[in-house]
Amino acid sequence: MIIKAIDTLNEVVGRVVSVVAIVFAAMIIFDVIMRYVFNAPTRWAFDVTKQLYGFYFVMLGGYALRHQSHVRVDLVTETLGNTARRWVEVAGYLIFFFPFAWVFVTRSWDFGMKSWQQGETTYGSVQLPVYPLKLAMAAAAFLLLIQGISEVLKLILGREVPHHDS
Amino acid sequence: QESWTMTTTWPTSLELIEIDKHFVELANKLTGDDLSIEFFEGGALVPAGEVFGAVESGTIQAGGDWPGYWAGRNSAFSPLATTASLFNAVDYVNWIQQWGGAEIYNEIYGKFGMVYLPYGVTNNESGFRTNKKIETLDDLQGMRLRLSGLEQGRLLEELGGSQVSMAGGEIYQSLERGVIDGAEFSTPNVDFSGGFQQVTKFWATPGWHQSASVFGVMINKDSWDALKPETREMLQVAADANLIWSLAFTEKRATEAYQQFKDAGIEITRYDDATLEKIQVMANGVIETTACENPDSAMVYLSMMEYLGDYAKWRDASAPFNLGRTPNGPDIEKLRACAAQ
Amino acid sequence: MFGLLLTGLFMGHPLAFVLGGTAVLGTLIAGKPMVLGIVINRIFGDVLDNFTLIAIPLFILMARFLSDSGVTDKMFESLRLLLSNVRGGLALAVVFISILLAATTGIIGASITVMGVMALRPMLQYGYSPTLTTGVIAASGCLGILIPPSIMLILMASYSPLSVGELFAGAMIPGVLLGLLYAVWVVIVAIFDPKSAPAVEPDEKIARAALVRMLLIEALPPLVLILGILGSLLAGIATATEASAIGAALALGIVILRRKFEWKTFYSAMLETGRTSAMILFIVVGATAFTGVFNITGGLRATQEIIRSLDMAPWLLIVMMLFIVFILGAFLDWTGIVLLSFPIFLPIVQEMDVNLLWFVVLMALVLQTSFLTPPFGYALFYLRAIAPKEVRTGQIIAGVMPFIGLIILMCIAVAFIPQLVLWLPHTLYTN
Ligand code: NA
Numbered sequence: 001m002i003i004k005a006i007d008t009l010n011e012v013v014g015r016v017v018s019v020v021a022i023v024f025a026a027m028i029i030f031d032v033i034m035r036y037v038f039n040a041p042t043r044w045a046f047d048v049t050k051q052l053y054g055f056y057f058v059m060l061g062g063y064a065l066r067h068q069s070h071v072r073v074d075l076v077t078e079t080l081g082n083t084a085r086r087w088v089e090v091a092g093y094l095i096f097f098f099p100f101a102w103v104f105v106t107r108s109w110d111f112g113m114k115s116w117q118q119g120e121t122t123y124g125s126v127q128l129p130v131y132p133l134k135l136a137m138a139a140a141a142f143l144l145l146i147q148g149i150s151e152v153l154k155l156i157l158g159r160e161v162p163h164h165d166s
Numbered sequence: 167q168e169s170w171t172m173t174t175t176w177p178t179s180l181e182l183i184e185i186d187k188h189f190v191e192l193a194n195k196l197t198g199d200d201l202s203i204e205f206f207e208g209g210a211l212v213p214a215g216e217v218f219g220a221v222e223s224g225t226i227q228a229g230g231d232w233p234g235y236w237a238g239r240n241s242a243f244s245p246l247a248t249t250a251s252l253f254n255a256v257d258y259v260n261w262i263q264q265w266g267g268a269e270i271y272n273e274i275y276g277k278f279g280m281v282y283l284p285y286g287v288t289n290n291e292s293g294f295r296t297n298k299k300i301e302t303l304d305d306l307q308g309m310r311l312r313l314s315g316l317e318q319g320r321l322l323e324e325l326g327g328s329q330v331s332m333a334g335g336e337i338y339q340s341l342e343r344g345v346i347d348g349a350e351f352s353t354p355n356v357d358f359s360g361g362f363q364q365v366t367k368f369w370a371t372p373g374w375h376q377s378a379s380v381f382g383v384m385i386n387k388d389s390w391d392a393l394k395p396e397t398r399e400m401l402q403v404a405a406d407a408n409l410i411w412s413l414a415f416t417e418k419r420a421t422e423a424y425q426q427f428k429d430a431g432i433e434i435t436r437y438d439d440a441t442l443e444k445i446q447v448m449a450n451g452v453i454e455t456t457a458c459e460n461p462d463s464a465m466v467y468l469s470m471m472e473y474l475g476d477y478a479k480w481r482d483a484s485a486p487f488n489l490g491r492t493p494n495g496p497d498i499e500k501l502r503a504c505a506a507q
Numbered sequence: 508m509f510g511l512l513l514t515g516l517f518m519g520h521p522l523a524f525v526l527g528g529t530a531v532l533g534t535l536i537a538g539k540p541m542v543l544g545i546v547i548n549r550i551f552g553d554v555l556d557n558f559t560l561i562a563i564p565l566f567i568l569m570a571r572f573l574s575d576s577g578v579t580d581k582m583f584e585s586l587r588l589l590l591s592n593v594r595g596g597l598a599l600a601v602v603f604i605s606i607l608l609a610a611t612t613g614i615i616g617a618s619i620t621v622m623g624v625m626a627l628r629p630m631l632q633y634g635y636s637p638t639l640t641t642g643v644i645a646a647s648g649c650l651g652i653l654i655p656p657s658i659m660l661i662l663m664a665s666y667s668p669l670s671v672g673e674l675f676a677g678a679m680i681p682g683v684l685l686g687l688l689y690a691v692w693v694v695i696v697a698i699f700d701p702k703s704a705p706a707v708e709p710d711e712k713i714a715r716a717a718l719v720r721m722l723l724i725e726a727l728p729p730l731v732l733i734l735g736i737l738g739s740l741l742a743g744i745a746t747a748t749e750a751s752a753i754g755a756a757l758a759l760g761i762v763i764l765r766r767k768f769e770w771k772t773f774y775s776a777m778l779e780t781g782r783t784s785a786m787i788l789f790i791v792v793g794a795t796a797f798t799g800v801f802n803i804t805g806g807l808r809a810t811q812e813i814i815r816s817l818d819m820a821p822w823l824l825i826v827m828m829l830f831i832v833f834i835l836g837a838f839l840d841w842t843g844i845v846l847l848s849f850p851i852f853l854p855i856v857q858e859m860d861v862n863l864l865w866f867v868v869l870m871a872l873v874l875q876t877s878f879l880t881p882p883f884g885y886a887l888f889y890l891r892a893i894a895p896k897e898v899r900t901g902q903i904i905a906g907v908m909p910f911i912g913l914i915i916l917m918c919i920a921v922a923f924i925p926q927l928v929l930w931l932p933h934t935l936y937t938n
């Protein structure tokens with residue numbers, strides 16, 4: 001039940017956010033055309049595309065984990081029996097993933113909130129707010145953390161999906 | 167015995183880091199066993215844009231900076247870092263040390279839980295490096311120029327140019343390929359090390375966008391309070407000494423680099439006085455507008471203008487042996503009204 | 508910290524999180540939990556707030572569009588028919604197509620998978636030895652990350668004082684020469700061991716003129732792409748980062764012109780790009796966290812002092828650094844290696860007054876081996892995934908060995924003739 005809810009959430013986020021790549025590609029091309037053909041570069045393209053790119057990849061961390069797209073060395077664990085391998089993988093999550101994901105969630109939340117309280121913006125002639133991206137990072141970290149919970153539950157219950165190569 | 171971790175916004179490849187290094191050296195000597203500062207080059211601990219956050223949160227105790235980088239958090243940081251056609255380096259030194267500037271730095275940085283010691287000053291920045299000659303304002307029309315800063319960008323747009331934002335690492339190549347028509351970066355010596363003489367033919371002086379610049383160290387308030395009063399005093403002494411050292415050091419280096427640019431065959435032009443006069447009027451307008459959007463910013467500009475007015479009495483009397491010009495700056499009453507809001 | 512890192516790797520945990528987890532645990536081991544904040548400062552400032560890295564998802568997207576358009580398949584088909592009755596012709600076709608693909612894309616997964624799917628079975632069927640077949644596909648498929656445009660060079664530029672344009676220009680000649688060296692090797696094998704690289708009777712009779720015409724037509728789209736990307740760079744229309752968006756748009760244009768556009772594949776290309784980009788950039792996230800903690804807890808200073816105290820001649824030091832990169836390549840992914848080694852190596856290289864561009868390109872060359880050396884080699888993983896069961900993993904590993912030797916040979920050539928790296932950027936970037 002939990003597994004299904006988490007997997008569905010990250011699947012939906014992944015399917016929506018993946019499209020953002022087209023948006024910032026189009027913005028870059030628009031800016032190049034405005035600059036080169038019309039001699040009138042946009043004031044916002046640099047910062048907006050950069051922010052969209054950051055939003056794009058960080059939000060997809062949980063989605064990539066759901067599809068087991070993150071690279072790993074499985075030459076050693078491959079030689080283990082199925083049960084042993086599953087427990088080694090669970091141990092990997094407990095030792096490495098959860099400490100990192102926990103720090104990622106809690107610290108980015110503080111980081112994003114501070115930026116929001118200060119009303120932080122970029123500092124050129126266009127003052128674009130920076131806090132939405134910083135808060136999005138905290139949300140992305142949370143999505144990653146819960147996807148890790150889902151993956152561990154799958155390993156414990158023996159309901160894992162085969163490793164995917166991207 | 168305290169030990170601090172300190173970093174800066176500058177990577178090893180930019181000569182500006184010498185100002186930070188010189189301060190750390192002085193501070194470590196003067197404070198003896200009471201404080202040891204371990205200094206890391208820019209990027210080794212946190213990226214340039216994150217030095218502020220790292221010191222604010224106390225992750226590290228101190229961070230060298232140029233205040234303008236934090237203008238997105240409070241636009242008052244901008245005049246603490248540089249001005250468009252207003253202060254020269256001596257004005258900053260006078261204002262900081264005797265006309266209440268130091269307190270204003272601490273008031274603004276204090277809002278973020280930090281103490282600030284200004285410890286570096288450079289005079290005029292180079293100005294635009296281009297492949298099309300700039301002599302008058304008409305030449306600026308339609309030019310795509312890499313320029314950083316809030317007031318600076320607004321001023322350029324009023325002058326008819328377009329501000330192009332660009333990461334430092336991309337400037338060289340974009341100039342070479344004509345993606346942008348010109349760029350300003352820093353002082354002549356820093357520009358020379360960036361290789362701009364290889365990709366541009368002209369250099370338009372003076373750098374009206376950044377008449378002088380201030381550098382310094384942000385210190386986490388708790389770390390500062392943990393020091394003995396004598397140690398704090400020693401840090402202040404080191405900062406004051408470094409401030410004057412940096413002025414002479416960077417002016418010497420800029421002079422050397424000016425010659426290097428000439429030797430490299432760069433044609434150096436100057437805006438005529440009438441043009442600079444027009445730019446001054448526009449810069450005043452931009453400063454008034456920007457200051458009135460933020461009472462903190464207005465407060466800083468007001469203090470700066472009060473200094474200029476006060477000092478003008480003696481500065482003008484001592485001409486021609488005076489230290490720099492008295493600019494015909496923004497309307498002080500307008501600033502006063504906006505600061506009172 | 509490195510012990511923890513290796514343990515995590517061999518436990519089969521994803522590299523990104525092994526790096527990130529080690530960073531977090533590292534602060535506790537060093538007794539400095541208060542420095543944890545820099546993990547977030549670095550992730551945001553180095554990875555999210557980084558304009559240069561925008562090119563990574565866009566070049567991946569371009570590669571996806573290109574392989575969806577069927578350009579790759581057609582190009583290989585025509586070259587295969589043209590070269591089929593030459594001894595070793597199929598292997599040569601693999602090398603040449605890989606070089607051409609390398610100049611249009613920047614990721615290895617795409618070219619190895621395509622070549623593997625297209626060439627692997629026919630080559631085995633026609634009697635090519637499994638070792639030569641897998642070796643040539645694996646090694647040539649990795650050229651994409653050396654020959655520009657390349658996401659590895661983009662990442663390297665982002666974490667060094669060099670510009671993307673300079674690095675692209677510097678890696679161009681060594682990259683293409685390495686590809687040609689592979690071709691020479693195939694010819695040598697074909698001459699001395701004809702059984703392993705036979706000539707093939709053409710199964711379809713096509714007139715030579717028709718073949719050449721077909722080849723020209725099929726080679727056109729990638730040439731348009733190369734011209735579009737390099738052209739927009741050199742003509743001053745776009746920066747290297749912006750050229751990636753232009754490349755993606757051109758690739759999409761090619762898909763549409765070839766009437767291969769379908770909303771379903773278009774959407775799946777975006778989903779796959781999303782997963783691959785997140786995979787690569789999360790390794791950068793983990794590695795930047797690791798590096799920050801390593802530096803602030805004194806690891807950087809200690810390592811640099813050890814290297815300096817060795818007091819070795821500059822050339823010996825460079826050989827040693829490249830050897831370390833080679834060894835790291837057996838265990839880590841290129842992203843991790845670049846992020847871990849650059850902060851330690853580059854300051855030392857700059858102090859020695861060695862040309863930085865030359866050193867970084869040498870490192871990029873050495874990193875070609877990281878895709879091929881077991882136990883951790885991307886190319887080996889990809890080939891294992893697509894090769895039939897009869898091909899043993901041992902054969903794949905034996906197959907890539909001579910190519911590792913060729914990469915080292917190329918490194919030696921570049922080491923002794925720096926002009927191979929420096930000539931092109933010098934010619935392009937000085938008036
Ligand atoms: Na490539």
Ligand code: NA
Binds near residue numbers: 836837839877878881
């Ligand atoms: Na390897």
